Amino acid sequence: MRVADLAITIGTLPSGPTASIMDVPGVGVGHSTVVYDEPAPPAGRGIARTGVTVVDPGGDALADPVPAGVAVLNGAGELTGRSQIEEWGYTETPIFLTSTMQVGRVYDAGCQLLMSGTSTFGEVIIPVVGECDDSWLSDPRAMHVTFDDVAAALIAARAGGEFAQGAVGAGTGMSCLGWKGGIGSASRLLPDGHVVGVLLLTNFGISQQLTINGVHVGQRLDRGGIIEPPPAGSCIGIAITDAPIDAAGCERLARRIGLGLARTGSVAHHGSGEIFVALANGLRASGCGGPTTTGRDLDSYFAAVVEASEEAVIASLINARTVTGYQGRTIEALPIDEVRRLLT
DSSP: OOGGGGTOOOSSSOOOTTSSGGGSTTOEEEEEEEEEEOOOTTTSOOEEEEEEEEEEOSSOTTTSOEEEEEEEEEESSOBTTHHHHHHHSEESSOEEEEEGGGHHHHHHHHHHHHHTSSOOSOSOOOOEEEEEOOTTTSOTTSOOOOHHHHHHHHHHHHHOSOOOOBSSGGGTTOEETTEEOOEEEEEEEOTTSOEEEEEEEEOOOOGGGOOBTTBOGGGTSOOTTOOOOOSOOOEEEEEEESSOOOHHHHHHHHHHHHHHHHHHTOOOOTTOEEEEEEEEGGGSTTSOOSSOOOGGGGHHHHHHHHHHHHHHHHHHHHTOOOEEOGGGOEEOOOOHHHHHHHHO
C-alpha cells in the first residue's frame, strides 16, 4: 500500500515510480523475517518477532566506497561503523538493520559474508549495523537471528526487485506512534534529474502524537483500551541519492531525516535512538561524476529528504499488520479506513 492510496500528497516534490528507496539506481533491499514460538530459554529459543533487513547501495562497496554521513537526533541506540564514516566520509558495506540484542550476530555474519565475496580490496571490514528495540514483542533473552537469516537478507537485497514494507524483516517486532510500525520507504524526484530515496526502521513515539499530513490523527483515533508500548523505541533512517554529494553534504542530508519524523509526531524521547545515515552514489568511482553538489544547491535535496522521511513513517504504519508476541502483548495495525475518514 502506498501513502497516495490515502488520497493525500506529502510535500511538493514528485515520488519516483516505486515510491521507495529502490527508485535510486542500483539500490536493493532484502528482508529475512524470524518468527517462532518456543519455551523460554534454556528450554527453548523463546518467542521471536524479529528479523534482518539489508539496504545495499549497489556495486562492490568494499572496492568502490560510498560517500556517507551520519547524524544523531537522540543517541540511545547503536549504529556500528559510525566512527569510521565520521572519520573517512564513506562506508564500505551495505547497511544491515535488526533488533538491539541481535546486533552482534548480524555484525559477525556480515563480516563473514562480505569478506567471502569476490572483492580483494582491503583485509578487514566494519559492517554498518543499525538497531531498534523490539523486546515488547520479541523475547530479548534469546539470540534469534542466525547466519542464514543475514545471508538470505543480503542475497535478496543484491537480487533487486520489489520489497515488502511494514512488519517484515527488521521491522517485524517494531511499533510506531502507538501502532504497528516497521519498515517504511519513499522517494522524491529532483528538478535536476536525480533521485533521493529514504528507508526507515520505525519504532518510536506515542499514539497521541501521531500526525498525518498535518492532521492530528492520533488524538482522534479510538484505541478501545489497547495498551501501547512505552515511548522509548528508536528509528534508524537511511537516505540514498544518485547525486554527486560529498561526505559533508551527506551528513547534512542525514540530519534532515529528523525533520520528517517530527512532522509525524516524533519528539525523540529520552530512551529513543534516532540515528540517521545518508549515502551518495554519485561521487563513487562508478558514479555519475560531474561537479559536487554543495551549498544552496542542496536545498532541494533537503526538501526531498524531509518529505520522503515523513512519507516513509506513514508507509511503515499503513503496511503493517497486527502482531502478537512476547508475553501475549499485541500491537495493533493502524485502522486504515478510520484514518482515511479523518483525513478527508
